[in-house]
Amino acid sequence: MNTDKRIGAFVFSLICVHLCSSAVLFLPGCSKPNAANITLRKENQELQSRIEQLELARKTDTNALRAAEESKGTLQTLPHDRLAKLFAANDLKIGRLTGGARLKADSKSDDALKVYVVPTDETGDDVKAAGSFIVEAFDLNAPNSPLVARWEFSTDEARKHWYGHALLYEYVLPLPLKTIPRHEMLTLKVTFIDELTQRRLEAQRVVKLTLAPTSATHPAVNVDP
Structure with a gap:
């Protein structure tokens, strides 16, 4: 004004x-x-x-x-010195349970991934911060087309996947695979956009899939919906 x-x-x-x-x-x-x-x-x-x-x-x-x-709408932001005093998201941590998953009960091999991830503050403590996610899976053993899949979760969608009970205090993001990769080792890149500060936080982790025996010798196959 x-x-x-x-x-x-x-x-x-x-x-x-x-x-x-x-x-x-x-x-x-x-x-x-x-x-x-x-x-x-x-x-x-x-x-x-x-x-x-x-x-x-x-x-x-x-x-x-x-x-x-x-x-x-308007986004009211705090000065950097005041924001630094808050317990705000400063980094991103991918949990050890992250890896292959089976969404179909009768499946004998992994048909999905699950990512256990939580923002952390500047001291490394877990923080329940609202925000959106972008998850990308790469097969680095397929250099010509390394990107296997990409998933996006809005802030509202991610909120539905927060678990704060029992031994969990993190987001658990289900990632169904439309195409099963040929190789069992994948690299996951997770990007978190904090709703409050609009910071982009990234983390990576190598995970392992349990594949059907034919997946190692045949091209990637599509999964029936």
Whole structure:
């Protein structure tokens, strides 16, 4: 709003100049316009036009800002020194239980991955922080097409996968595999975007899948839905 105040002060100054200049035109003794008065009148007209343009621009900017706030909301952020005093997410830790999983009860091999992950503060303690996730799985033994799959979880979706009871205090993200990779060793890259600070935190871990015997000698296969 400091910008509006500066514009308002500038407009007020221009109006004062305009009024004072106009008064000069009506001083006694000025029986007819001269070159100086004509020039001054033109300058006053230009100033008035400029004032109108500034007012229009200010109204346009105000309306645009209001519309943006109504459609997206505003994110109030703290200064860095105050944010540093909070127990905020500073790093990301992938749990040791992360790895292959079986979503189908009758499956004899892994058809999914599960990621156990939790944000941590600057001292390494676990923090229940809200945010979104991007998880990518890479088969580094297949250099021509290393990306196996990619999953995204919005903040609302990730919230449903938080476990804070028993021995768990972390997100447990289920990652179904549409295509079973040829190799059992995969590299997982997990990205967390903190909802409060908008920080992007990343962590990686190598995990192992239990594959069907044919997967080691045949190309990757699609999993029936």
